[in-house]
Amino acid sequence: MNYLSTRGHPDRKRFCEILLEGLAPDGGLYLPDHYPQVDSATLAKWRNLPYAELAFQILSLYIDDIPPADLKAICAKTYTPEVFGTEEIVPLRELEDGVYLEALSNGPTLAFKDMAMQLLGNLFEYELARRGAELNILGATSGDTGSAAEYAMRGKKGVRVFMTSPDGRMSPFQQAQMFSLQDENIHNIAITGVFDDCQDIVKAVSNDLGFKRKYRIGTVNSINWARLLAQVVYYFAGYFQATASNDKPVSFTVPSGNFGNVCAGHVARMMGLPIQTLVVATNENDVLDEFFRTGIYRVRAAADTHETSSPSMDISKASNFERFVFDLVGRDATKLRSLFVDELGGQGRFDLSGDPAFRQAAERFGFKSSRSTHADRLAIIRDTDKRFATLVDPHTADGLKAAREHLAPGVPMVVLETALPIKFAATLVEALGHEPARPARFEGIEALPKRVVKLPADVEAVKAYIAQNCD
């Protein structure tokens, strides 16, 4: 399998070459040069496989530069009941007639990002050992991504994590999750400032090519193809649980921010998984809903990005969206570049409303969308508790709202549960008047000793800290 850049760079790369990279050299995103097709006989063979085995089968179609026995061992080591809580790994439950919740949040940090990040940790360790190389991951987080990365990389050989976060601005639970890690290769850096300061520091360090090379700085952001690929697996697993045979269509609703999760659904659908509709659920930050309704993609300024009660969906632009648009415009890299470089780069928007390609977003690619508000989330959380004795987190509540707006008779609708409610306790208290139950392993974590350094919002201070801790 070869990988290409959405912006037309002539190089073709193998999986392990792009595994440790971010963007392609021309600023594009990597995609496989074709989507392997899965026929009904293959689906039938896969239907009853354990999750780790299913992951191996799907990953094998995209990874041909890791020996199969090694890849199989990596999948087996990643997707275990010990790490993800159940034999099914992503159990499905019917909430009401035709509406299902697929649990993706029972990993170490209680959000779906563990599904991909845990695999990434094992792939990184494997590939770095094979190269005799080291990697220092530098990141910025306001919560979910940073903790998922740290729990995936803790104790891994050849990898260090330097994770910046805005001092005092994460929830006490999130701080405790990250700062209680005592592993030597995990460095928490609390920056005196806001999330944007952290992100600016990461960008500045990454733009210093000399420093970046000398200290082998890398990232684990959501545009990494391996993360997206890992997420494709649970669409298949969800499909198999929602159906008894492979001639039945299923729809999925996906609480969306950077469009990584739902883009994995798009890949599964392109492979031939019988997905009818992919519903993109957004909150008040409705860049994506606006596009799917109107054909206009208009990124927001930082000042126009709302802080909401589903914070992991608070985005101003969707970093993975370029992958889907590449397919939407028929993989025409010249057209893609004019949209993303000239128009988006110039005016902060592009307009496909008059383009025949835009109609295909729904007709050919199955996309629909919805938007919800804080009041909607509170209402859904209350209603789901009252009618089904089930607590959902605010992101999953956004999903349930959107799902109900796009139900089709006879087609199961699977809503991806992207976090457990305990991670967003304040909103649950606002909706229900009490805190959600906490899994036993998280009892009292706020009282554990914390491993974190506090630094000013200053690039040089962060560089000096990295340099000091790199030998």
Ligand SMILES: *Cc1c(COP(=O)(O)O)cnc(C)c1O
């Ligand atoms: C990251 C995240 C999302 C958004 O996922 P994308 O892949 O960025 O679209 C939604 N919900 C939760 C809880 C998350 O952590």
